[in-house]
Amino acid sequence: xxxxxxxxxxxxxxxxxxxxxxxxxxxxxxxxxxxxxxxxxxxxxxxxxxxxxxxxxxxxxxxxxxxxxxxxxxxxxxxxxxxxxxxxxxxxxxxxxxxxxxxxxxxxxxxxxxxxxxxxxxxxxxxxxxxxxxxxxxxxxxxxxxxxxxxxxxxxxxxxxxxxxxxxxxxxxxxxxxxxxxxxxxxxxxxxxxxxxxxxxxxxxxxxxxxxxxxxxxxxxxxxxxxxxxxxxxxxxxxxxxxxxxxxxxxxxxxxxxx
Numbered sequence: 328x329x330x331x332x333x334x335x336x337x338x339x340x341x342x343x344x345x346x347x348x349x350x351x352x353x354x355x356x357x358x359x360x361x362x363x364x365x366x367x368x369x370x371x372x373x374x375x376x377x378x379x380x381x382x383x384x385x386x387x388x389x390x391x392x393x394x395x396x397x398x399x400x401x402x403x404x405x406x407x408x409x410x411x412x413x414x415x416x417x418x419x420x421x422x423x424x425x426x427x428x429x430x431x432x433x434x435x436x437x438x439x440x441x442x443x444x445x446x447x448x449x450x451x452x453x454x455x456x457x458x459x460x461x462x463x464x465x466x467x468x469x470x471x472x473x474x475x476x477x478x479x480x481x482x483x484x485x486x487x488x489x490x491x492x493x494x495x496x497x498x499x500x501x502x503x504x505x506x507x508x509x510x511x512x513x514x515x516x517x518x519x520x521x522x523x524x525x526x527x528x529x530x531x532x533x534x535x536x537x538x539x540x541x542x543x544x545x546x547x548x549x550x551x552x553x554x555x556x557x558x559x560x561x562x563x564x565x566x567x568x569x570x571x572x573x574x575x576x577x578x579x580x581x582x583x584x585x586x
Contacts, residue, residue: 332439333360333411335403337427339420339446340364342453344531345371352444359414361406363399367418367557369532388556396426400433407439418557420448424474424500448472450498453530453559457537458569466564467495475502475509475560487512496563503558507546513562518542523566528558539566 336355341347356362356375364373366386373382383402385394394402399415406413421427421443434441450472454461461470471494473485490497491513502509514520520543528536540548542562 331410333407333409333413335407335413335415335430335434335439335441336444337415337421337430337441338417338444339422339425339448340368340372340416340418341447342419342449342451342456342531343367343369343529343535344452344456345369347447347452347531348372349444349446352446355414355444356416358412360411361413362416363402363413364416365418366393368416372416396429400430403430403434404437404439407434417446418449419452420446423448423450423472449500449527449530449557449559453527453535454498454525454561454565456531456535457525457527457561458572459525459527459561459565460568461496461498461561461565463565463568466568469494470496470498470563472498472500475499475505485512488516491516491518496561496565499560499562501556502560503549503554503556506549506554506560509560510542510546513542518562522562523564525561525566525569526552526554526558527561528554530557530559537569539569 338352338355340352353375356372357377359376359380361381361383362373362376363383363385366388376382385399403413403415415430417425417427419425427443431441450461462468471490473490499509520541522542524540524542524545526538526549538548538552538554
């Protein structure tokens with residue numbers, strides 16, 4: 328008798344703060360037989376899993392992969408064929424630069440049940456934690472999420488010429504190592520050198536650090552401040568709102584002390 332296939336939940340863990348995970352995602356973690364988790368997942372979330380749940384690390388760092396993507400796919404399939412309930416836990420949202428769609432295609436081709444459970448992506452979560460609205464009346468009515476790097480087998484370039492003017496706010500993932508090139512491309516295609524830029528390192532976590540600059544000097548300042556991964560890059564006038572919020576808070580604090 329053939330054992331019924333288990334089910335794979337492709338789950339977004341959110342941008343870093345474990346409290347930003349959804350209720351549905353938390354329930355699936357608590358029910359899982361197996362959890363395959365990525366590098367950017369906050370390991371505190373694993374504490375909510377059953378004691379007997381198997382935990383499998385399959386994170387990818389630049390130049391160092393604990394498990395190749397094809398091996399991850401094979402592992403998901405193998406557990407499902409054992410009848411296991413599996414959570415594939417990814418940082419942010421599994422369908423925003425998370426390769427969740429690729430994994431789902433492999434599962435669908437083998438008639439293995441799966442479900443996407445969305446998460447808060449860092450363009451929303453990290454920017455909010457830094458006091459930067461991704462859209463803001465008078466500043467930005469549109470935004471785009473873009474990767475700052477490409478897989479080695481993907482020769483299609485990022486269209487910085489279009490992105491420089493087609494949207495008001497750019498949220499750039501995985502761009503730290505390419506920051507100099509991104510800056511040059513945007514400037515070359517007419518983006519103003521005075522455009523505000525925010526670099527949000529370890530967004531929403533206790534280690535969050537926010538660095539602001541202009542497009543003209545962002546590469547120099549990032550190097551001086553030793554910016555590291557993971558970091559989100561926000562390009563656009565919405566970065567000015569953070570400065571306004573900080574200034575307003577300082578003024579309010581000063582007035583309260585006088586009062």
